[in-house]
Amino acid sequence: MKKLSTLLLFTIFISCQNKHTEEVDLLLLNVNVVDVASGTIQQDQLVAVKGDTIAAVVSADNAANYSSTETIDATGKYVMPGLWDNHVHFRGGDSLIAENEVFLKMFLDFGITTVRDAGGDITPAVMEWRMQIAAGTMTGPTIFTSGPKLDGSKPAWAGSIKIDSVNDISPALDSLQSIGTDYVKLYDGNLTKEMFYEIIKAAESRGMKTTGHMPMSGDINTAIDLGLDGSEHLYYILKACSPLADSLTELGLGYGMMSTILETYNPKLAATIFKKLADNKVSVTPTLYIMKVLTELADTDHSADSLLTKIGDGVIATYQRRIEGAKRAKASGNTSRYEMRELVKTMMRPMYDAGVNIVAGSDCGASNSYVYPGESLIGELQQMVGMGLTPREALITSVVNGPKFFDLEVKYGAVEKGKIADLLILNANPLEDIDNVLEKAYLIKSGNLVE
């Protein structure tokens, strides 16, 4: 009898201990938790990770209540959500699949745990990577992808699906849905504005997200009314900021209308379109960094870029087209890229203040010369700060607004219990200086420490 009661007491003792000690897979101790959305910092916290999810964010005083297989002492460090690059490309044909795969590691090197692939011609490889990354059999960022772009009968990019008539739209969307892509990327090789609108309508009725380029003959206001979810680059928004938009459309100038559009930019019209974008929750990816790189391309020697050594010869060969284009523009005295950049500097603050869901995207990938995966997203954030956003606002465009495009705020966007454990741990406070996002100490992807 005595023996039995001792055993009973012992069992109660053990179960009480268990009740207070939660078993987790990873503990971050004494870390400063950065809430990017509000710009506040909780000091000396404990972040517990179980599986791919954040199990708790509490004061580090509670450390005794957790037991973990792996513990990181993060004293003096800062934790924020892993970065999102919301506009990248995997492309260049099957012969460049291996060179594209190298990009996955480059993203992680710069703290990027999620990328949104904006269309290419190696979709089967991309779908395979994302499956393996999700299964943990491959290391890389979470991939959201549009799969092939939708374009006209003469697509600008290899691998695009041709939309010649309304009859082509349903099969095209069927095929995207059968592959399991995440959104529809529209492109303006020679897509007509009528087809552009029809695709948006059809995608909207299926609950598929749409973003991309708009034919310059189109009107973004109309597209928004039909359900457009995003705009990649700023051309189409700039068009709506000019009082001459309609008369320039009549002239059939395509991108040739840009210089007049820039000259006639009207801040009042800009305020109207910004409000419309905000009211309709349309995301805008300004791609500021590639604009800078291409503006300066003809005058910059990239041969000693440290990241160039990581880029394969096949991808480097694709850089030539834009290099030649930049040389031609310089020779002909075409300064429209420069003028656009100067104007955009005045746009970012009002657009942000209007509540537009601005998302950070680098446009890195084959063909986009010297816009290196990873570094270019940091460049995008630096450009945003250079153009008037605070470091906090720039970070919001990556880690908060990126998930919003996919309605994934519940899973991403903060270091909070229940969210995916994609965590960037920095040696310095990123809210103080955007360059501090380069001070990576550790990266945790889906709960796993990336070595």
Ligand SMILES: [Zn+2]
């Ligand atoms: Zn792109």
